[in-house]
Amino acid sequence: xxxxxxxxxxxxxxxxxxxxxxxxxxxxxxxxxxxxxxxxxxxxxxxxxxxxxxxxxxxxxxxxxxxxxxxxxxxxxxxxxxxxxxxxxxxxxxxxxxxxxxxxxxxxxxxxxxxxxxxxxxxxxxxxxxxxxxxxxxxxxxxxxxxxxxxxxxxxxxxxxxxxxxxxxxxxxxxxxxxxxxxxxxxxxxxxxxxxxxxxxxxxxxxxxxxxxxxxxxxxxxxxxxxxxxxxxxxxxxxxxxxxxxxxxxxxxxxxxxxxxxxxxxxxxxxxxxxxxxxxxxxxxxxxxxxxxxxxxxxxxxxxxxxxxxxxxxxxxxxxxxxxxxxxxxxxxxxxxxxxxxxxxxxxxxxxxxxxxxxxxxxxxxxxxxxxxxxxxxxxxxxxxxxxxxxxxxxxxxxxxxxxxxxxxxxxxxxxxxxxxxxxxxxx
Amino acid sequence: xxxxxxxxxxxxxxxxxxxxxxxxxxxxxxxxxxxxxxxxxxxxxxxxxxxxxxxxxxxxxxxxxxxxxxxxxxxxxxxxxxxxxxxxxxxxxxxxxxxxxxxxxxxxxxxxxxxxxxxxxxxxxxxxxxxxxxxxxxxxxxxxxxxxxxxxxxxxxxxxxxxxxxxxxxxxxxxxxxxxxxxxxxxxxxxxxxxxxxxxxxxxxxxxxxxxxxxxxxxxxxxxxxxxxxxxxxxxxxxxxxxxxxxxxxxxxxxx
Ligand SMILES: Cc1cc2nc3c(=O)[nH]c(=O)nc-3n(C[C@H](O)[C@H](O)[C@H](O)COP(=O)(O)OP(=O)(O)OC[C@H]3O[C@@H](n4cnc5c(N)ncnc54)[C@H](O)[C@@H]3O)c2cc1C
Numbered sequence: 001x002x003x004x005x006x007x008x009x010x011x012x013x014x015x016x017x018x019x020x021x022x023x024x025x026x027x028x029x030x031x032x033x034x035x036x037x038x039x040x041x042x043x044x045x046x047x048x049x050x051x052x053x054x055x056x057x058x059x060x061x062x063x064x065x066x067x068x069x070x071x072x073x074x075x076x077x078x079x080x081x082x083x084x085x086x087x088x089x090x091x092x093x094x095x096x097x098x099x100x101x102x103x104x105x106x107x108x109x110x111x112x113x114x115x116x117x118x119x120x121x122x123x124x125x126x127x128x129x130x131x132x133x134x135x136x137x138x139x140x141x142x143x144x145x146x147x148x149x150x151x152x153x154x155x156x157x158x159x160x161x162x163x164x165x166x167x168x169x170x171x172x173x174x175x176x177x178x179x180x181x182x183x184x185x186x187x188x189x190x191x192x193x194x195x196x197x198x199x200x201x202x203x204x205x206x207x208x209x210x211x212x213x214x215x216x217x218x219x220x221x222x223x224x225x226x227x228x229x230x231x232x233x234x235x236x237x238x239x240x241x242x243x244x245x246x247x248x249x250x251x252x253x254x255x256x257x258x259x260x261x262x263x264x265x266x267x268x269x270x271x272x273x274x275x276x277x278x279x280x281x282x283x284x285x286x287x288x289x290x291x292x293x294x295x296x297x298x299x300x301x302x303x304x305x306x307x308x309x310x311x312x313x314x315x316x317x318x319x320x321x322x323x324x325x326x327x328x329x330x331x332x333x334x335x336x337x338x339x340x341x342x343x344x345x346x347x348x349x350x351x352x353x354x355x356x357x358x359x360x361x362x363x364x365x366x367x368x369x370x371x372x373x374x375x376x377x378x379x380x381x382x383x384x385x386x387x388x389x390x391x392x393x394x395x396x397x398x399x400x401x402x403x404x405x406x407x408x409x410x411x412x413x414x415x416x417x418x419x420x421x422x423x424x425x426x427x428x
Numbered sequence: 429x430x431x432x433x434x435x436x437x438x439x440x441x442x443x444x445x446x447x448x449x450x451x452x453x454x455x456x457x458x459x460x461x462x463x464x465x466x467x468x469x470x471x472x473x474x475x476x477x478x479x480x481x482x483x484x485x486x487x488x489x490x491x492x493x494x495x496x497x498x499x500x501x502x503x504x505x506x507x508x509x510x511x512x513x514x515x516x517x518x519x520x521x522x523x524x525x526x527x528x529x530x531x532x533x534x535x536x537x538x539x540x541x542x543x544x545x546x547x548x549x550x551x552x553x554x555x556x557x558x559x560x561x562x563x564x565x566x567x568x569x570x571x572x573x574x575x576x577x578x579x580x581x582x583x584x585x586x587x588x589x590x591x592x593x594x595x596x597x598x599x600x601x602x603x604x605x606x607x608x609x610x611x612x613x614x615x616x617x618x619x620x621x622x623x624x625x626x627x628x629x630x631x632x633x634x635x636x637x638x639x640x641x642x643x644x645x646x647x648x649x650x651x652x653x654x655x656x657x658x659x660x661x662x663x664x665x666x667x668x669x670x671x672x673x674x675x676x677x678x679x680x681x682x683x684x
Contacts, residue, residue: 112571113675115675117571122641180549180550181547204571205551205569205570205571206570208534208550209550209551212534212535212538212550213538213548215535215538216535216538216539216541216542222533222535224532224533224534224535225532227638228638235638237532237635238530238531238532238632239439239529239530239531239532240439240441240528240529241635241637242634242635243632243633243634243635244632244633244634244635244636245630245631245632245633246630246631246633247630257640258640258641258643259640259641260641261641291581292547292580292581292584293547293578293579293580293581294558294563294579294580294581295577295578295579296576296577296578296579297576297577297578298570298574298575298576298577299567299574299575299576299577300574301572301573301574301575302573303573305573306572306573310572310573311572311573312572312676313676313677334671334677334679335677336677364643366674366676367671367674367676369667384643385643388670388674388676390667390670390671392663392667396656401654405653405670406653406655406666406667406670407653407654407655408655408658408663408666408667409654409655409656409657410655410657410658410660410663411660414660415660415663415664415667417660418660418661418663418664419664419667419668421661421664422661422664422665422668423668423679426668426679427679
């Protein structure tokens with residue numbers, strides 16, 4: 001299925017006879033067919049087959065034009081073995097390898113808990129964009145600070161962190177210790193040793209801090225909180241977003257959340273990069289503050305007291321829940337923030353601050369567990385950003401069941417104690 | 429513990445008039461809990477706007493006279509360097525994490541810390557005196573409500589995060605009573621505007637609003653897994669497996 005693609009314009013050009021007067025075409029000229037572009041033709045049938053998600057009830061297609069992730073491709077090839085999974089986009093390899101990069105682009109990712117967050121993926125996507133800019137040939141280096149759990153993850157399997165799928169050609173683990181100045185010294189030596197063309201940070205938390213430290217150490221300008229990034233220019237807002245500045249992408253920049261698309265094409269190889277000769281050079285720019293920091297302790301957030309907009313995991317009760325003591329106990333045991341639908345808040349069973357939805361809080365959580373919620377449009381608006389949704393409902397046809405990634409048609413009053421029991425066993 | 433709060437030349441978001449930045453008002457309330465007489469420090473044209481800091485709990489305000497658009501870092505560094513050499517040297521220098529209404533790069537505290545050779549800690553939401561003398565316990569805001577508690581030896585520069593407790597109420601009489609000192613700056617310090625502040629060679633132009641990426645979920649779940657009428661135990665197992673497989677939480681080990 002790779003007939004060469006015809007090039008009608010080219011054919012027309014070869015058929016034109018440029019005699020004097022008006023342009024004439026020699027329609028009978030057969031040789032014109034030879035002028036074909038090198039690209040193979042698309043196969044729409046195959047693409048439809050590849051985007052088939054679910055065949056159990058009625059056909060569902062995912063036409064969001066994503067390339068398949070590796071797991072999906074594997075699942076797909078087992079489900080329909082008539083089609084080779086990697087042949088869906090003919091001519092493209094299953095793994096993108098850049099052997100000799102023309103230049104490097106650093107993407108500094110936090111990877112808290114060994115997982116790439118949404119924002120981390122966006123930072124990698126921005127770096128990928130800069131690496132492929134112009135003639136391309138650049139390589140993205142994901143820079144992870146060791147010391148946190150992230151280091152362990154990077155050392156282990158890159159499948160788990162998904163650095164390759166997120167667009168990293170190389171992975172560099174900085175051994176700078178946990179202190180901010182140690183990290184910036186390690187970062188400085190990496191930048192001096194590998195001289196990347198761009199360094200992209202997240203405008204958030206430690207990334208933003210590290211970017212500013214590095215900017216001061218290097219004596220180089222930082223372009224913070226980029227709002228709009230293309231291969232040609234980076235734009236940021238200033239003066240309360242009344243003015244903006246656009247530049248050719250500078251060397252040091254931090255990127256705002258939800259401002260760059262994550263990378264979704266063929267996975268890259270995420271090869272470990274050896275620190276090599278400049279590993280020991282960390283001391284060159286050590287500031288005085290390493291000795292000033294006497295102790296560091298991390299206090300995990302208490303989900304029960306977090307506001308709904310801040311938390312990453314919400315357990316929510318709707319009209320289908322009647323046992324609220326069990327519900328509260330469950331939320332505490334799951335280490336999730338309790339939420340509720342409007343009906344429950346109106347009835348006074350949960351505080352108004354717990355309401356999820358259009359007139360309550362719009363969540364930015366990763367996961368949402370809905371117990372006995374029908375999924376009214378006003379409620380669903382509050383959870384558009386949630387990647388994983390779990391629904392427990394007695395009604396098979398509820399909108400929430402349709403929205404969920406894991407849907408369980410069962411009585412919430414019986415599932416809650418079972419969950420509590422199971423969590424008790426797991427905790428013991 | 430003597431505390432200095434850096435006050436920037438903030439602009440109001442709507443009217444564009446000089447005002448006290450909200451972050452710095454928070455910094456003042458953090459400072460007032462540590463020091464009975466915190467002082468403000470501002471480098472710029474006048475005390476308009478920043479004088480509101482006196483109403484929020486500052487006891488005094490030093491204004492370094494600078495021409496419009498000049499880089500404040502050298503003037504601030506020179507002033508603080510001189511103060512650090514004296515007897516009652518300031519222990520803590522507080523600042524907001526970003527400016528408001530200006531270039532908004534958030535670089536000034538870092539440049540200042542570098543010039544003074546002081547350590548810097550970002551994103552503080554709470555400050556406490558340490559057990560040992562001359563130490564400070566700083567709670568830094570991290571994602572998802574986590575906090576990092578760092579004990580640091582003073583003197584140090586600390587920047588304040590928007591999640592810090594709200595500022596103290598404003599009292600007009602206190603603002604009137606507060607003492608403002610206008611100090612001249614050395615001649616050499618002057619118009620090196622925008623040195624390392626990221627505006628670089630770019631031309632300023634009117635802002636164009638650009639949409640953020642849509643947060644679309646849902647498509648992430650590959651196969652739709654629907655379970656009709658499972659036993660409660662099985663349902664519970666399914667839910668926990670789903671949570672653990674997607675890395676939301678890990679149960680049964682304390683790391684979470
Ligand atoms: C202007 C406007 C704004 C609104 N804003 C919001 C908002 O911000 N947030 C919001 O939530 N709502 C909002 N609403 C209300 C919304 O339209 C719905 O009425 C509400 O979300 C329904 O809540 P529910 O799903 O909990 O209740 P119901 O619709 O009553 O659904 C209960 C569900 O529980 C199931 N169930 C029953 N018993 C059990 C059981 N034992 N076990 C398991 N499942 C069971 C049922 O099958 C049903 O699906 C708004 C409405 C309007 C008009």
